[in-house]
Amino acid sequence: MAPPCGGGRRWMRAVKFTLCLFFLIPMSSVGIRNTNTNFDKKQKLEVQQQLKRLNKPALKTIKSPDGDIIDCVDIKKQPAFDHPLLKNHTIQMRPSSYPEGFLFKESNNISSNSKPIITQRWHLNGSCPEGTIPIRRTKEEDLLRASSVANYGRKKYDMIPNDNPSTHEYATITEEGEGETYYGMNAEINLWNPQVQQSNEFSLAQFWMTGDNNGAIIDTIEAGMMVYFDLHGDYETRLFTYWTNDGYQSGCYNVMCPGFVQIDNRMAFGATFLPYSVYGGTQTSVNLYVFKDNVYGHWWLQVNNKYLMGYWPSSLFSFLSNSAVRVTWGGEVVNQKSGGQHTTTQMGSGHFAEEGPSRASYFQNLKVIDHEQVLRGPRDIHVTVTNPTCYNLLTHNDFFFYGGPGRSLNCP
Template sequence: MALPCGSRRRLSRVVEMTFCLFFLIPMSSVGNRNTNTIFNKKQKLQVQQQLKRLNKPALKSIESPDGDIIDCVDINKQPAFDHPLLKNHTIQMRPSSYPEGFSFDESNDVSSNSKPKFSQPWHLNGRCPEGTIPIRRTKEEDLLRAGSAENYGRKKHHSIPNADSDGITDGITHEHAVLVEDGDKYYGMMAEINVWKPNIQAFEFSLSQFWMTAGDSQDFDTIEAGIKVDENLYPDYEPRIFTYWTDDNYQRTGCHNLNCPGFVQVDNQIATGAAVSPYSVYGGEQRELKFYVWKDINGNGNWWLKIAERDFGYWPSSIFSVLSNSASSVQWGGEVTNLKLGGHTTTQMGSGHFPEEGAGKASYFRNLNVIDGLQVLRGPRSSHTIITNANCYNLLIVGDFGDFFYFGGPGRNPNCP
């Protein structure tokens, strides 16, 4: 178990104390792995209440080889319906239509007899039956890493790539290497994300994802998904699939995966928060994961998410304000947090190698498309990049169509001290 203020990384006492104060964890918990003494009586009660809220009754539970427990929960009793706007919500089991021009290759179906391109470790020990959805069980140590029961699943350090920003939020520096298209209305996007296992420093994260955003700093909505390595959220350093959303600039609404009510999952094969396997090998076989998002304008306007060729679920339009209509920006790329311990972080983005290394070595996004204001599926047009420090992490567009790019980097190096 990875504790946020433990001695696993042999941090100095000064650094350790700094982080304990930063994460608002009592100093009495430092080096103590017994959660009974870390939380006081009131906090323990809050933790138990939060675990009861998060972990819905399971019809079947599957122990994953990596230590996760996947609960198969009745689809009608999933966390989404704790949202006050979804109390009487009728589940939309499938989209009313698919966007014109989107192609779907069912050979990627994780339940097919052919060898899938995407899998998760828990699949080795079972599958969830029809009528249920797989949810990674939240444990007490998960809440401990979050610092409080209330913070679990939310973004401690949130940042949207912005060329006008210094990249610092909540006192933490964020590094980005992303491709952006804006200036239109957007009703969907697609991308294939190369899956890697980047190395990260203590207390930091590295991700590859897309953002669809709308609004401004006063009223900002976003839906996101991708692959993330994050020791604050998870007990290991494996790449894990995630979703995220917010309706108020990451203030009170929104969370990772199903850790708060809102996102409605319909798929019984993929668990958010669970590890992705296999992942890419430097100089070897490359793995990727397809993501599609589109607004079901012929239905009730929900934002559908398709992962690995499966209709995974949707964000109901009713939980958003400005994003209930359309997005104003689509972004693809990588992000890391940089705590600057002893200089620039060594947390890797993507494969941990610069885009100039190319195929089989640098991480990539490909087959980028958007659904624009005319409801037309097309590649990025008049896009631009946001790169916080090209000596640390960079992005390189390949070809003339703007629908493929390499990105990433090692972080600290002779040119990025």
């Protein structure tokens, strides 16, 4: 067929001229909306606005060997103070009170090997000055991986511990007693780098402290280590925290929404660790300790008996403003059952609990601060293992082994 713009009688030329205009003039200029272009512009604007909200101005920037960018942000200009309840908040640089025995000695329950010093990879290239806090910079590609720009840093799935939704598998222990309340907890967690099959799955080891309304979880504070590509863009193990005050309808990881007030300038949430534990060799671990300030009521987080990271202000919560009613420790994976098969995503070291020291993952030095303000080991615990042929757990006095490989001959 001949092109529409050429030759012919006068009336034909008029018709063809009109056709020529239709083909040559952009659709947007004749009132036909190019929806893809408008959508792309809207998405780009949303991304830029979100990046501006998340990434506060840096007084110093450090490029980590793993590709992360760590921004040293003025402590008084951190994301926490974007929360409407914290607009006039005065930073508390130290707890007004410490529970008796809040520093824990190294335990010999698991391994007698001398433990190397845990650090974060960005430390190899610098440090943040006093008066600042380190924040892992959010990049454009991070937001584009999320289901929506607004959902970045929030939980995509129902992640309530022990609720056993179809995509989640757990190996955990829980203490909760009728009328019991908790004001702190401790856990030392073995540091591994479990393999995760695909980007929308994760593997984590963490604690949960929860506040309930007639059995329904409303408030939580959580912390641990996780491998989660959709959140971080790689398959490395990273330090994380999480909180919610409305049953997981909102809340977020790390400092991706305002809430947690950080005071430490040495450790960054969302940053990678080194070194990992070695199967059959040297073991490394991270100690996480949470306790409630009995004057202001804030929930403080300390890492490795060395880094007083900061606190969740009590004003963020309803039920946790007073105390927790449940403490849970353990591992969790997301199993998307790709191809109708169980995921190969590992929990912990990827080995079952019965393999024991230097091979299986562990939680040790388990402690709670109970309603009498007594620091003690867990008791009357409830064990949850949702799929024991894929991941399992073996308990002892104040520690347990857990983990597994995921899909295998016994876990099809």
